[in-house]
Amino acid sequence: MKLLVAEDQFMLRDALCQLLLMEEDVDCVFQAADGLEAIAVLERETVDAAILDIEMPRKSGLDVLEWARANSNTKIIIVTTFKRIGYFQRAIKAGVDAYVLKDRSISQLMKTIHTVLEGHKEYSPELIENIISANNPLSAQEQKILSLIAKGKTSKEISQLLYLSDGTIRNYTSAIFNKLGVSNRVEAVKMAQEKEWI
The missing domain is CATH 3.40.50.2300 (Response regulator)
Known part of the structure; x- marks a missing residue:
């Protein structure tokens, strides 16, 4: 051959x-x-x-x-x-x-x-x-928010971009951390990028 x-x-x-x-x-x-x-x-x-x-x-x-x-x-x-x-x-x-x-x-x-x-x-x-085992637990909105976090945007900047309150963005961010089992933005972004969820 x-x-x-x-x-x-x-x-x-x-x-x-x-x-x-x-x-x-x-x-x-x-x-x-x-x-x-x-x-x-x-x-x-x-x-x-x-x-x-x-x-x-x-x-x-x-x-x-x-x-x-x-x-x-x-x-x-x-x-x-x-x-x-x-x-x-x-x-x-x-x-x-x-x-x-x-x-x-x-x-x-x-x-x-x-x-x-x-x-x-x-x-x-x-x-x-x-x-x-790679089913993405994040909703479309959570993916959008985490993508903006990955670009270095603050909660305030994200709230302005998505026309949501700062508190709502913080709630979404907490929900993302809970779903991914992480404690901060860096870990959340790293995990989501490795699994190609964002």
Whole structure:
């Protein structure tokens, strides 16, 4: 089989390619240092499966995935350290074949490659758990207020922007803290941004 590895960290990419080439059913491994290089390889070569990092210069792994779905039959495997729900949801929507975390062995990765080449999908269980447990407890108004807090706005400034009293904004802020189980604005913003609720 012919594979493509797109990863912007040279040592990691090189090591992964060397290990994959040691597998007896791997004929060759193309390398790309960023998303644009990956697309150039896919345009030029017939590749059975592409193993893509998400965060790369010029074009991300998700950009390459979306390009490949429109222009190629290559199976796409995203391998990432990021458990961000937004990334995972975008990949699923674009029709990714596998979306797995980087903490796996080469034998596990080869198993994933064979799984997708047989026409099946594979997603890391942790990512599915994240989506199930990621229901946003904040109302639309609370999200709007927390977004303004994230921009450094004071309660008074928010009250003027939303045409509400200062006391009402303070009540909303307290409700946000209670729902998120935090004690201050910084913690609230941090949690909501990590879970992509704002």
